[in-house]
Amino acid sequence: MIDGIEDGLVRASRDGDRSAFGRLYTRYSRMVHAIVLARVPAGEADDLVQDVFVSALRQLHALRDEHAFGGWLAAIARNCANGFYRGAVEVEELPELVTHSRQEEEHEARRALAAIRVLPEAYRETLMMRLVEGMTGPEIAARTGLTPDSVRVNLHRGMKLLREALERGNG
Amino acid sequence: MNDDYLWDRSGEPDSEVQRLEALLGRYRHDAPLRRRRPWLALAALAAGLAIVITGGVFGYRFFWPAGEAWPVAAVTGTPTIDGRPIHGEARLAIDQELRTDAQSTARVQIARVGELDVGPGSRLTLVTTNAGRHRLRLDQGTISARVWAPPFTFSVRTPAGLASDIGCVFSVQYEGDTGRVHVTSGWVDFDGESRSALIPGGAITELRGDDPGTPFYDDATPEFRAALHAFDFQHGPLTPIFDAARPRDAMTLLHLLERAPRSDRAVLFDALTKLAPAPKGVTREGILDRDLAMLDQWRHALGLGGVKKWWLQWRDAL
Numbered sequence: 001m002i003d004g005i006e007d008g009l010v011r012a013s014r015d016g017d018r019s020a021f022g023r024l025y026t027r028y029s030r031m032v033h034a035i036v037l038a039r040v041p042a043g044e045a046d047d048l049v050q051d052v053f054v055s056a057l058r059q060l061h062a063l064r065d066e067h068a069f070g071g072w073l074a075a076i077a078r079n080c081a082n083g084f085y086r087g088a089v090e091v092e093e094l095p096e097l098v099t100h101s102r103q104e105e106e107h108e109a110r111r112a113l114a115a116i117r118v119l120p121e122a123y124r125e126t127l128m129m130r131l132v133e134g135m136t137g138p139e140i141a142a143r144t145g146l147t148p149d150s151v152r153v154n155l156h157r158g159m160k161l162l163r164e165a166l167e168r169g170n171g
Numbered sequence: 172m173n174d175d176y177l178w179d180r181s182g183e184p185d186s187e188v189q190r191l192e193a194l195l196g197r198y199r200h201d202a203p204l205r206r207r208r209p210w211l212a213l214a215a216l217a218a219g220l221a222i223v224i225t226g227g228v229f230g231y232r233f234f235w236p237a238g239e240a241w242p243v244a245a246v247t248g249t250p251t252i253d254g255r256p257i258h259g260e261a262r263l264a265i266d267q268e269l270r271t272d273a274q275s276t277a278r279v280q281i282a283r284v285g286e287l288d289v290g291p292g293s294r295l296t297l298v299t300t301n302a303g304r305h306r307l308r309l310d311q312g313t314i315s316a317r318v319w320a321p322p323f324t325f326s327v328r329t330p331a332g333l334a335s336d337i338g339c340v341f342s343v344q345y346e347g348d349t350g351r352v353h354v355t356s357g358w359v360d361f362d363g364e365s366r367s368a369l370i371p372g373g374a375i376t377e378l379r380g381d382d383p384g385t386p387f388y389d390d391a392t393p394e395f396r397a398a399l400h401a402f403d404f405q406h407g408p409l410t411p412i413f414d415a416a417r418p419r420d421a422m423t424l425l426h427l428l429e430r431a432p433r434s435d436r437a438v439l440f441d442a443l444t445k446l447a448p449a450p451k452g453v454t455r456e457g458i459l460d461r462d463l464a465m466l467d468q469w470r471h472a473l474g475l476g477g478v479k480k481w482w483l484q485w486r487d488a489l
Contacts, residue, residue: 131191
């Protein structure tokens with residue numbers, strides 16, 4: 001789902017309006033970051049978000065349906081993130097358990113992130129947007145083009161699987 | 172179970188969802204802990220756009236066929252590429268490893284955007300090269316880079332994280348599990364596993380494990396360096412840092428303030444204001460809440476806001 005303002009931003013961006021593209025960046029960067037973070041190490045995600053938007057700008061002339069911008073951008077984000085591994089860049093492994101109290105929380109965060117990353121794609125992207133990026137279900141639906149019902153189901157099922165995974169890890 | 176809170180934060184809060192939100196918020200795209208510089212991201216985007224729309228001016232310099240090998244020359248001794256000795260000029264292709272022994276050094280052309288001096292006892296591998304991105308992996312040794320290109324065009328991965336050039340001259344040294352980044356001109360953005368550092372010209376960041384320390388100027392006193400090292404890597408106290416800080420070390424304290432937990436921000440704010448008064452509009456409450464706009468304002472007031480103007484570092488291209 002995309003509103004009339006975003007329709008206009010997409011059209012203006014395609015006509016070369018850089019400030020319009022900047023506003024699209026502001027609106028969609030969290031969605032792109034969540035999709036990328038679902039696939040690559042956290043330290044690489046911001047870098048890849050830049051690549052996604054530069055790539056989108058280059059390909060924008062080929063987008064015929066402004067309403068499809070969110071889904072189209074999400075596909076570019078998935079391609080860029082998958083290409084990260086094809087580019088022979090090494091994968092960062094989760095570090096060993098750290099013992100200092102200031103870093104225990106960091107360890108917990110990494111563990112939760114790793115648990116989300118092994119969920120099915122639809123759940124992991126939606127949970128990244130909700131739990132990492134702080135987007136609400138209606139926002140996720142508006143940005144991705146998914147129906148609100150689909151997002152709600154993805155959140156419910158994904159959260160159920162995540163709880164189980166974290167409990168297994170604690171057991 | 173009622174999922175209203177999970178859906179749109181209405182209804183009764185779900186404690187597990189709240190816990191995960193608090194934990195994972197650090198990875199958020201605009202989260203202060205991992206990426207405190209939204210203006211830097213926009214600068215990178217603007218630079219990327221600049222490449223697209225000003226290809227005529229800078230096109231030749233920044234164009235590089237994807238996967239094209241980089242020219243390499245032996246400077247002293249006999250460096251090797253994948254075990255083969257370099258005699259005269261050679262080429263470093265993707266996935267190939269350049270090695271220097273204790274007696275040898277080499278010079279590498281970074282596509283057309285700069286050059287790299289490789290010190291003795293180094294091992295590095297070309298990972299990616301195309302018109303918009305050139306990336307190396309340094310496993311051991313020392314490299315000195317001179318680059319003139321848009322932010323994040325050239326990056327070096329080390330075991331401690333990713334050093335990205337923001338139009339500058341810098342060196343990276345890594346041995347065992349320790350190292351340092353020393354920036355001579357411009358800026359380097361260093362992203363570790365859980366910390367990042369924006370290192371200005373004239374500053375050093377130590378590397379330990381998988382994270383960078385806090386940047387400090389290369390003329391800082393030994394007392395200041397020792398106190399900062401103890402805080403960054405040995406869980407030492409903040410007070411010795413404050414005691415040894417000069418007004419110029421406000422840059423370091425601002426970095427500490429940006430990454431500090433809330434419990435440390437008040438003492439850091441007080442210490443920083445003694446070195447560099449808070450600019451008009453920057454309030455104690457705002458800084459304690461980690462207001463990004465105020466942190467940026469303070470950074471500018473310290474003369475640390477110039478990374479958007481990478482093209483002004485034109486001397487680095489010479």
